[in-house]
Each structure stands twice: as C-alpha cells, then as structure tokens.
Amino acid sequence: MKIQVNARNRAHHFNATEGEKLLYAGLSGAVGLPYECGSGTCGTCKARLISGEIVDAWPDAPGRKYLKGDDEFLMCQCVAKTDASIEVASFVQTMEAGVCVPAALKGHISSAKLLTSDVIHLQIKLSQPMEFDAGQFVMVQVPGVAGFRGWSMVNYQREAESLEFIIKKKPGGGISEWLFNSQCTGVEVEVFGPLGHATFYPGLSKNILCIAGGSGIAGMVSILSRAAQDDYFRQYRGDVFFGVQTLKDAFFLDEFSRLRAQCGDKLNVTIALSKEDPPASALSDYPHLKFDTGYVHDVAGRHMQGNYENVRAYLAGPPPMVDATVRILLQARLATDNICYDKFS
Amino acid sequence: MSKIRICNTAEIPSNGMKDYDVEGGLKVLIANAGDCYYAYQGVCPHQEVCLAEGYYDGAVLTCHQHLWQWDITTGKALGLAEAPLEKYEVKVEDGEIFVLQSSALKAAQLFMDVSGDTLQRLDSLARREKYESGSTLYNIGDPTDDLYILDSGRVEFLIGRDGTSPAGFVLHKGEVFGWAALLENQARRIAKATCLEDSVLLRLNGEETLKVLESDPASGYLVMRKLSTLITRHLGSQGEK
Numbered sequence A: 001m002k003i004q005v006n007a008r009n010r011a012h013h014f015n016a017t018e019g020e021k022l023l024y025a026g027l028s029g030a031v032g033l034p035y036e037c038g039s040g041t042c043g044t045c046k047a048r049l050i051s052g053e054i055v056d057a058w059p060d061a062p063g064r065k066y067l068k069g070d071d072e073f074l075m076c077q078c079v080a081k082t083d084a085s086i087e088v089a090s091f092v093q094t095m096e097a098g099v100c101v102p103a104a105l106k107g108h109i110s111s112a113k114l115l116t117s118d119v120i121h122l123q124i125k126l127s128q129p130m131e132f133d134a135g136q137f138v139m140v141q142v143p144g145v146a147g148f149r150g151w152s153m154v155n156y157q158r159e160a161e162s163l164e165f166i167i168k169k170k171p172g173g174g175i176s177e178w179l180f181n182s183q184c185t186g187v188e189v190e191v192f193g194p195l196g197h198a199t200f201y202p203g204l205s206k207n208i209l210c211i212a213g214g215s216g217i218a219g220m221v222s223i224l225s226r227a228a229q230d231d232y233f234r235q236y237r238g239d240v241f242f243g244v245q246t247l248k249d250a251f252f253l254d255e256f257s258r259l260r261a262q263c264g265d266k267l268n269v270t271i272a273l274s275k276e277d278p279p280a281s282a283l284s285d286y287p288h289l290k291f292d293t294g295y296v297h298d299v300a301g302r303h304m305q306g307n308y309e310n311v312r313a314y315l316a317g318p319p320p321m322v323d324a325t326v327r328i329l330l331q332a333r334l335a336t337d338n339i340c341y342d343k344f345s
Numbered sequence B: 001m002s003k004i005r006i007c008n009t010a011e012i013p014s015n016g017m018k019d020y021d022v023e024g025g026l027k028v029l030i031a032n033a034g035d036c037y038y039a040y041q042g043v044c045p046h047q048e049v050c051l052a053e054g055y056y057d058g059a060v061l062t063c064h065q066h067l068w069q070w071d072i073t074t075g076k077a078l079g080l081a082e083a084p085l086e087k088y089e090v091k092v093e094d095g096e097i098f099v100l101q102s103s104a105l106k107a108a109q110l111f112m113d114v115s116g117d118t119l120q121r122l123d124s125l126a127r128r129e130k131y132e133s134g135s136t137l138y139n140i141g142d143p144t145d146d147l148y149i150l151d152s153g154r155v156e157f158l159i160g161r162d163g164t165s166p167a168g169f170v171l172h173k174g175e176v177f178g179w180a181a182l183l184e185n186q187a188r189r190i191a192k193a194t195c196l197e198d199s200v201l202l203r204l205n206g207e208e209t210l211k212v213l214e215s216d217p218a219s220g221y222l223v224m225r226k227l228s229t230l231i232t233r234h235l236g237s238q239g240e241k
C-alpha cells in the first residue's frame, strides 16, 4: 500500500505492507515520524486520516485520549487497508545518513535469567544483526500477547547478533505474567527497532550524567559499555545514579564495580535506596560503589550540586521519576537539549 | 476587543502560574513574574498537554511532556520549541486580573515582532472572512493580491501544471500563506488553495501591507526576515536534502 504523509514542512511517501503498523512502516522507510512509546500510550504518534481506509488494532489504547476528531488515530496501532493519505501536525524530516533506520526482524529468546524476584535478564538472538546506538530500545512482540512492548538494550556492540534486556515484572501485565510464569526460552519473537532519541555517542565530548529508576538502568548500561569501549572516562566524568527500593532490588552491582575498576575515578556509580538505609554489608561488598538513601532524583540532585558544567543528562524510568528529575535539572539550569529521555509509558 | 475576568492576583503564587477555563472552552494560563502578570494559551501548542502541569521558574516556561520552552515575557519559542505561545493582553485592576482578547494578527508568527502601532495599522487592513469547506481561495495563475492568515480551519495547496498534486504541508493557526503578495515579480499564483473545512481567514492586501511596513522600517525588517526564513523552508522542502 502506498502511504502519503503530509507534515508541517513537506510530504513524504512510504510503503506499508499488509498488517504493518503505519508508524513502523514509515520509520522503516526512513521517514522520521513522531513517536515516543511505540505502544499506544503516549499519543505522540497521532495523525489524521485524509483518504483511504485504516484499521485500529487496539481501539482501547490509552493514548487515544489525546485524539480530538473521529478522523484522528495513533500511527503505532493502526494498519492500512488501502492506499492512504494521512497528516501529522509536526515537522517530519527524512532520517539523516548515519542514523540506524529501524526495521522489522525476527529472533528467538535465547536465555532468560532472574536477577531479583521481579527482574529478569532476557536475551534475544536475532536472525540477522542489528546496528543500534547506545541508549536505544526495540519493540518486541511475543506469541499470544497482544501488542508490542518497548525494552531498552543493555548491551552495546556494532552489528549486534543478540540483544539483552532487563525487564521488571508489572503485576498483572500481559508480558510480565507470560515471562515470569512460562518457559520462554526458544520462543520465536518479532522485533522492531532500533528506536529512541536518548542516544550516546563518544563524539559528544561532554560529561555524562545517568539517572535511572529500576529497569531504566538498562539503557544506561548500554551507554556506559559504549563509553568504556572508547576510553571515554579518561577525559570526561560519568555520574551514574541507580534508584531501587531496597538493596535486594538492586542488580548489576558486580558489573558496575567492574566498569568502575576499568574506567577509573572519573566514573562514579551511586545506588540510591528509597526504602532503607544502605546496609553495612553493601559498603564492604562493593567498595567501588557509593550508596545513599532517598529517591534517586533527590540523591542525584544532592550529589551533583555545582557539578553541571558541560553535562549531558540521560534519564530513564517510571514517568513520575523522570518528571521529578527533569524538574531538578531545569532548576540546575541544564539546557533542555542536554536532557535526554524516552519515557517508559 | 473583549475583556474577560480571570481571577484575583492573590490566586497566582509569586513567580508561579495557574490555569483557568474561560467561556467558549478556552484555557488560559496566568503567570506571575515579579510585578507583572502574563496570560497565554493554557494548552501546549505541541500536543494537548496543560502547560500549568509543566515547570516555570519566573522567567522560562517549560512543558513537561517534551520540554518545549517559552520566554514568559513574550511567548517566544526557546530551545526545542517549534512554535510560540499565543499571548493575551493582561489588565490588572484593583487586584483582579483581566484578559483582553485582541486581534488575531497578534497570533500571526510573521507579525509577531512588529511594534504595537504598526500592528494596529495592519489590523485595520485585515479583513476577516469565513469560507465554507471546499471553497477555492485562489487558483494557479490568479493575481497575487492578498496575503492570508489562517485563524481556524484547514487549507490545502495543490500544485503542478493542472493544480491537482497536493503540495503536502499543513498549516497551523496563525500561519501565513499567499505571501507572494509581498514579493516582487511574483504576479501570479503558482498553487491552488482550497479550504478542507469551514475556515476563517484574515486577508491583507499585499501592497497596502508593504506600505505600512515601509513607514516602520524597523518592523518591516523583522517581517522580511521572518518571511525569508519561511520561503527558505519551502524551498528546502521541495526534494530531499
């Protein structure tokens, strides 16, 4: 099907196949359509139908509350039945050379390990390698659960043959119940990506500040791996704040210790515990890491005071945590183009 | 010009903000900065998000969704923002805040920077016209007499020899089209403009507009600068970069 999208600045054209979500079809055609969650909640991908016929795969999507007229729809949930003309209100550019154009791929779950009682480390082996930027995420669909879910990559390699994720259980959630209650290794999955704008590349030449709550740490680990591979912390500071409720909910502490030993004292990793004071054992078990009590945004705000010179901040986690962190960074007068995040909803 | 009571000054925290729903479904944001009060559209021009839920430090307003920012004294876009905020004139009388709904020209980005006097003169040139869905505003080859500003509704542009290929861009409230009326050696329209919905437009005669701008070169310069940016954007959009 031929799709024309009229944007604020110009028209673009792309092809959509049977059953392919319009957002995914446009993005894989290198058309930089607006999106954020890719999964029907944020409303960022809203568009208006001018001509043609579309079908909404998820008419109950929460993101539909941002729609006004009957002719508006979410591109990440709708598929075209015929050639169609649609309209989006923002500027849309063709993706620049050098950015990783997303594509639909197949893969299978090659391993699934519990890190804590409600966090799983998942690996998906891809049928063909994927190039992505540190900090990006992909959409994954598993058999028997409706819709795609966004998960941030933990690993970073060029031409990655497998992707690793950290997934936190959401009680009652579709994928959560499936992942935590079934034998999922070996299962074939569909992957679409890479997506996301909160990316890190060594040419940035800025100190980096990573503030993450819970599974939000995934993308930060990818960013830190990429930076470490480039010896980035010889020249620039890296401050990482990882928020969890209690020490029992924390994971990857060995990996952080190793990174810290490898990168030297320009890299600082602080674990913020919101529901307990750091037990003495934590300090002796992980001498390279710092521990503090409080919400991760408050802890980061305290430690970073006066240290915002030449800083690029990466945030990830539940929306209230991201909002609270943005507030602190704006108060510290960090410019908005140095505040990067893809909200988890 | 209508005058609407919004609230009591005591309701607005110092260097803070609050939003109000006024008659006709309009949401208005009132912000305090020192001794001054400002009034803006209450909903983010990006998506349907209430600006009062965002961040404001007494100088810069930030929408919490995607961090668009505006200067609170002017409503001009800062940082990542792609559009300015619509500003309303504020009157404070005996501790009560009123908002004056003024000319729609004020919302036109092209005229955002012109002086108050010049805006008033342009305002008197502007004709407010309603068009039904499907009406043609101008055709390819028509004389380029008027400049248009979209107040409400939707307008589509068709180009090509027979005027049937959509030019494929979308106009927002306050955007200007038909600007060939301000250019030299552009006597004929090169696109056909039709209304896709019932629309309200402001029309200004090109020559008269130029006369007003010539009499206030400082404002005229700022308008021409905006216009050249606008034209460059359209040139840039013809093909791939």
Ligand SMILES: Cc1cc2nc3c(=O)[nH]c(=O)nc-3n(C[C@H](O)[C@H](O)[C@H](O)COP(=O)(O)OP(=O)(O)OC[C@H]3O[C@@H](n4cnc5c(N)ncnc54)[C@H](O)[C@@H]3O)c2cc1C
Pocket: A036, A037, A038, A039, A040, A041, A057, A058, A137, A146, A147, A148, A149, A150, A151, A152, A153, A165, A166, A167, A168, A169, A170, A172, A173, A174, A175, A176, A177, A196, A215, A216, A218, A219, A342, A343, A344, A345
């Ligand atoms: C950019 C981004 C990155 C993320 N990164 C991570 C990460 O690294 N680790 C992590 O644990 N979580 C991450 N998340 C959250 C993750 O996508 C899921 O929300 C989470 O795994 C819970 O899924 P669930 O199926 O258990 O919950 P559910 O509540 O069942 O579903 C969660 C989401 O899935 C979509 N959905 C639900 N039902 C349907 C349907 N019928 N059709 C279509 N879509 C549907 C909706 O968007 C819903 O909000 C990320 C989210 C985003 C947006």
Ligand code: FES
Pocket: A034, A035, A036, A037, A038, A039, A040, A041, A042, A043, A044, A045, A046, A063, A074, A075, A076, A077
């Ligand atoms: S991208 Fe479609 S609703 Fe978020």
Ligand code: FES
Pocket: B044, B045, B046, B047, B048, B049, B063, B064, B065, B066, B067, B068
């Ligand atoms: S909704 Fe306000 S910046 Fe996007």
